[in-house]
Amino acid sequence: MNPATIRLFQRAMHLWLLGVVLCAVPEADRLWQHPVSPVTQGAWIPVLVAALPGSDRWAGLPAASLLLAMAAYGLWREPPRWVALTMAVLYTVLLHRSWLAATGGHWLMANVLLWNVALRERPSGAFEARLAHLGFTAIRLQLCLAYAMSGLNKLAGTSWRDGTALLRVASDEAYGPSELLHHPALAAALGHGMLVLLVALPVALWVPALRRTALITALLFHLVSGIWFHIPDMALAFCAVLLCWTSPAEALVVTRATLRFKALVLRWLGDGWAALAVFCSRNS
């Protein structure tokens, strides 16, 4: 457990939140204001929130706006525990209101946000350190469980074992690509490769010698499958959580590269703004 790794992971998680909630705002009415999804049963957080006065009025767009503000703050600084808890609660409420539109990535993030309440970049004292360690290990285990169970659930069927599963997926125009239909051997190899990857990742990530290879393979797998299956939100959720497996040195490299990119964007924006001001002053 290292501050650089934790902070990188938290920033990625908050960036994902920011992106997902912002993209959902145009369809807020169907998702949160007047939810299409039937009310879920058995979850504690939505039930507790529904019991609060006026929750129906603020549990939609106002909650999403607050969540956006908190996620933006999380990009800048590590939020205090009460903010982390509020974010987990707000996100869970929004997710349960829109669960019909959710993917595995959304549910993964709901669990990770809950454990993130225990996580601290720089814990003070033995108890805090133990609590942070609990949160960090739980997040890593959660990710490994997701891969392992996804692999096991696929192994329980027949099409993944006989290599026809990806042909079925590719023949659905919502997913594709249809070119794969003309290469059944390739589809079978990719399907079997995916199964091996899902079952091997939860082990490989814990083995120091294999960790970096496993991490890069998993990131590539998610980016490719996110584009292929049109589920970028799910793919990016996994990519964000995978960053908790980076080493301190890797986390520093990624953080520095991100900061350089941010500085470049700010400079472009500044130059653009200055050019616009000059243009306006000449034409006024």
Add this chain to the structure above:
Amino acid sequence: MLRFLTVAVLAIHTLLVAGYTAPKRWVPPLWRAWSVALVRPLFHQGWDLFAPDPPRCACTVEAKQGQGAWSAAEAEGRAARRMARHLIAYLGGGEALPDTLVVPPRWAPALRSLFTERPPLKGPLALRAVQRCMDDPARPWERRSHHVQLEFATPVPP
């Protein structure tokens, strides 16, 4: 002591989540029951995308009002498209459906409210599912189109 407690919490949590998300028939019923009771309230999740097998049929929902033309849920936006797909999957759309499907009351309001944002109302709202099913698993590219009328078991308030 604190270390032991951390390890115990993580071990129990992991075992319960595994019991909740693993294939049902591979988990002993008692373990499954404990998992559902303890994981569902706070840590709900499911890892069965395209599992155990990808669906045999691709299915979408279309709606029309009065004598208007059919339009797909896809036109309503990204979230609407995803919700329509999930809804029809819950109604069994992954397998070939009969010519008419009666929508159970639990799903009827959701299905109807997916299409309620389209003013003006020019007559009653009709819904249908469009399925493209694979008949021969050895020839997945050959898919047969099939229209399924969706009817509501009980009247749904507009």
